[in-house]
Amino acid sequence: MDHRFTFSVFTIEINGRPTLALQAKKHKDAERLCEHGQLRKKLIKITSHGAPLCDASATMKLRLATAEEAGLYRRATQSTEPSSDTHVVYLMDDLDG
Numbered sequence: 001m002d003h004r005f006t007f008s009v010f011t012i013e014i015n016g017r018p019t020l021a022l023q024a025k026k027h028k029d030a031e032r033l034c035e036h037g038q039l040r041k042k043l044i045k046i047t048s049h050g051a052p053l054c055d056a057s058a059t060m061k062l063r064l065a066t067a068e069e070a071g072l073y074r075r076a077t078q079s080t081e082p083s084s085d086t087h088v089v090y091l092m093d094d095l096d097g
Helices: 027-035 037-045 067-077
Strands: 008-014 017-024 060-064 088-090
Touching: 008 027, 008 067, 017 027, 017 067, 027 060, 067 088
Parallel strands: none
Antiparallel strands: 008 017, 008 060, 017 088
8 A cells, every 4th residue: 555645735714815825745734834823923924905914813724725726836836946845825916015
């Protein structure tokens, strides 16, 4: 039996809005990124139409990406070199600056 994992693409919703896509072997691996306070701190600094993507009380939910979201992630990362870093792709095109 082959026990190797394939990578899945996950979406992070912030207050119900699909915001980020990332790739991980397991849901638990992707979940760690959401639990890490640095992600929230970074998202507070990024704005869309002048409003931060996230605030201290925002709800962050992780789920498997839809086929469309996974396609966006794969197209955005296809030209990047493989690395041990987690590539994060913003699923919205209305980010400021």
